[in-house]
Amino acid sequence: MSQTNIPVTVLTGYLGAGKTTLLNRILSEDHGKKYAVVINEFGELGVDNDLVVDADEEVFEMNNGCICCTVRGDLIRIINGLVKRKGQLDGIIVETTGLADPAPVAQTFFADDDVKKAAHLDSIVTVADAKNLIARLGDSSEAEEQIAFADLIILNKMDLVTPEEAAEVERRIRAINPWAELRHSVKSDVPVTAVLGRESFNLEKVLEREPEFLNGEDHHSHDSEVMSISLSTDKPLDPERFNAWIGQVLAVKGQDLLRTKGILSYQGEDRVFAFQAVHMLADGDFIRDWKEGEPRVSRIVFIGRDLNRPKLRKGFESCTAEAATAAYESELARWSPEA
Structure with missing residues (x-):
């Protein structure tokens, strides 16, 4: 067997x-x-x-x-x-x-x-x-x-x-x-x-044990090279934009990133997506359905060295479906005959 x-x-x-x-x-x-x-x-x-x-x-x-x-x-x-x-x-x-x-x-x-x-x-x-x-x-x-x-x-x-x-x-x-x-x-x-x-x-188990861990607060150490940064958004993510962004983050900062974990809510998707990475090697999959009444909040945490909190926050927020739509409309407007 x-x-x-x-x-x-x-x-x-x-x-x-x-x-x-x-x-x-x-x-x-x-x-x-x-x-x-x-x-x-x-x-x-x-x-x-x-x-x-x-x-x-x-x-x-x-x-x-x-x-x-x-x-x-x-x-x-x-x-x-x-x-x-x-x-x-x-x-x-x-x-x-x-x-x-x-x-x-x-x-x-x-x-x-x-x-x-x-x-x-x-x-x-x-x-x-x-x-x-x-x-x-x-x-x-x-x-x-x-x-x-x-x-x-x-x-x-x-x-x-x-x-x-x-x-x-x-x-x-x-x-x-x-x-x-x-x-x-x-x-x-x-x-x-x-x-x-x-x-x-298993990231889901971590969140069940410590639900406050990824509630949007930023943790980082002032007396250690290793810091922990946690980000969240209640706006659904655009999967293509997230994949492109996290791929770039891992390519550029992968050597400094010890662990990356995320629970993600994708636009138009009723399943929870779990993302994990060790340095530049990443993996992810849908793990379960969102429960009825459960807040569909996307949360991601980075643990590593020399991390830029404002830059990571800006990048993560740019992955929302709302931001993707705004970027698309802006691009259309730029090429409009009336522009």
Whole structure:
């Protein structure tokens, strides 16, 4: 039986944050489910001291039904291979190295058609060291990007900080990523159910959890390179104008854009369109019908560096069907014999 749409959780976090401790917890708990685990480099697994891995084997079974793989080449090939294996998988966990930018992993789920058919990005979970995060944000762009990309941030080692220190760490996190769920932990003692199967990369789910997130306010950080800008309009969008505009934005600013997400209402369309992008790689589709009485508000958020808020707002507002009609009428008038 072929499998489709397997949820994938990306587990990231800076060196020493407690990422492997969390992975150990997931793999050792009797959760009754079968997960595949993909790790960046052979020899960094650290799942079980008694575990012996044959270097010639890419996949091996664990006692609790988990499968572990090492990425010695192509993540796309690994995922496609996993979904073709016999037996049902409940999910795949991709653990990045402590110095990794999670963007390339996230991009995999936009860039490859086979992966998109076989699996979807369930969430990006970042484990952060409450004691050392502020220092890491000062000297590591990777630590900042791990926070910016996250759907769930586990603030670990809370037993090592004072309430005042914890409040400052949370303030710094929220300056970079104001919408991710934030959980406290000691020795990564977070329930497996809080980490896996979240579906929090799904934009609709994010908005259900935090409906105020994209209500038109602009968020950006004054003490971080990473900012978050949120825009909205209650006027229906012209799909052609939006596609042309967002394509230009991603082409010009894609390297600076960590995440882009949007829920869009198109003129003459009764379905909700969800748009997502990681850097320059974009994807989108209709996800459901607009509910009766539901405000048809288009909302989009940009998370990245060096973003021009007035320019993005002007461009987004130019994508409305009303603006498209005005532009068309203006062009007609310009070529009118009476002009």
